[in-house]
Amino acid sequence: MSNLVEIRNLHFRYGERPILSALDMVFPRGKVIAVMGGSGSGKTTVLRLIGGQLAPQSGSVTVKGERVDPSNVRALYAMRRKMGMLFQHGALFTDMSVFDNVAFPLREHTDLPEEMIHDLVLMKLHTVGLRNAAQLKPSEISGGMARRVALARTIALDPELIMYDEPFAGLDPISMGMTANLIRKLNDALGSTTILVSHDVQESFLIADYVYFLSKGAIVAQGTPAEMMASSDPYVRQFVHAEPDGPVPFHYPGKSLAEDLGLGTRA
């Protein structure tokens, strides 16, 4: 099977508010796929559905051909062992050192001796350039470093699928370039599949093989980064070229200014 993850005719809503509708997406093995779109477009919801943290109202999500079913906790946890997810702010355990954070999944899921865990953790930290920060606490490192530690923890068990939720948010340009480079290198070195949720066009286009653009819970464009750069689609153009007004309006929809000020109705 060439696709590691498949989403078919998926509908999801919070209460009465629709978030995703008739969504079809495929994530081929070994590729870095970017899912892009403005705030509230449903990008993070896609990740949560793949990870089984949410259940769709209809449609399906399959990983390695197996349906993701949050009601079957045992199967879901078995599936999650093959996944890694990097949260927006790292979500490091603040009561543990950097070393213990990276060692956490190894200690939870393996019976490896502590000496071997020590070596594995240092190798993972070396990969993200933070071997010498192993004994620091999360409160003692910068946001960019925390993101890299979380990345080392994410890849601790060499997952087949790695999901990133806004990995570039709030990073300085150096950390951003470093993180983007790591995402690509790790994907290729581990032979894994990467789903990258981001609204950072420059960095995402540099490392992605394929891009999905979401707006209001539906795919509005898809293709390679080069195709997206050349796209004449108004939404893609506005997003890629950071235009302040377009299909995504500057003003929140509602009454006009003239109506609000009562112009035209006054004598």
Next chain:
Amino acid sequence: MIGFVTALGRWTRETIANTGFAARVLFEIVRSSGGLLRRFRLITTQIHFIGNYSLLLIAVSGLFVGFVLGLQGYYTLNKYGSEQALGLLVALSLTRELGPVVTALLFAGRAGTSLTAEIGLMKAGEQLSAMEMMAVNPLQRVLAPRFWAGVIAMPILAAIFSAVGIFGGYIVGVQLIGVDEGAFWSQMQGGVDVWNDVLNGVLKSVVFGIAVTFIAVYQGYQSQPTPEGVARATTRTVVMASLSVLWLDFLLTALMFS
């Protein structure tokens, strides 16, 4: 009128649903605790955090409660010429009632709030979600060790509270007021029954430990992941735990000493 009935119906439905969910969480915690026996270090770490850090508060409070019991007991008993029974009064008051109850109330304020805030902030920082995504059940890894640590720590703290309280009563009654030392201890020895008084007190503190610690971890787990949500959950822990302790105390007293 229709609005009132609707609101009442919604409240009833939500209360039943919340109670059911809380029961499920408690069941899950207990069910998933088997694995903790192999990793008892997780519980001992929490006993240290919850119990050791509450020790000073409990001991000092116990001492002052003992002082007050010594004074009040002496003033009352002296009217009837029974001040020799002061040791018995202090010991029974502490082992049967004040030890378990006051310890549980202090525990709710000191350790309960701390547990709720810790778990709530872990949730707000997506640490619980991260754990779930690593195929680690937060109920088993985070809530269960804290729950059992609270259940184990509570009777020990209550015992320390009672022991220090008796010592406080001794200092005031015997050393300061001058009640006969032999009568103080012998009346206590003769009147306090290990099974009916001491063990019932221990049983009470175990029940309070279960109630207070579960309320604390559950409120943290269920809190809204915002600063306001965590603050509200912490307040709910103190209110609900305190009321539960007082209500359970009445119930247990009626069952044990009737």
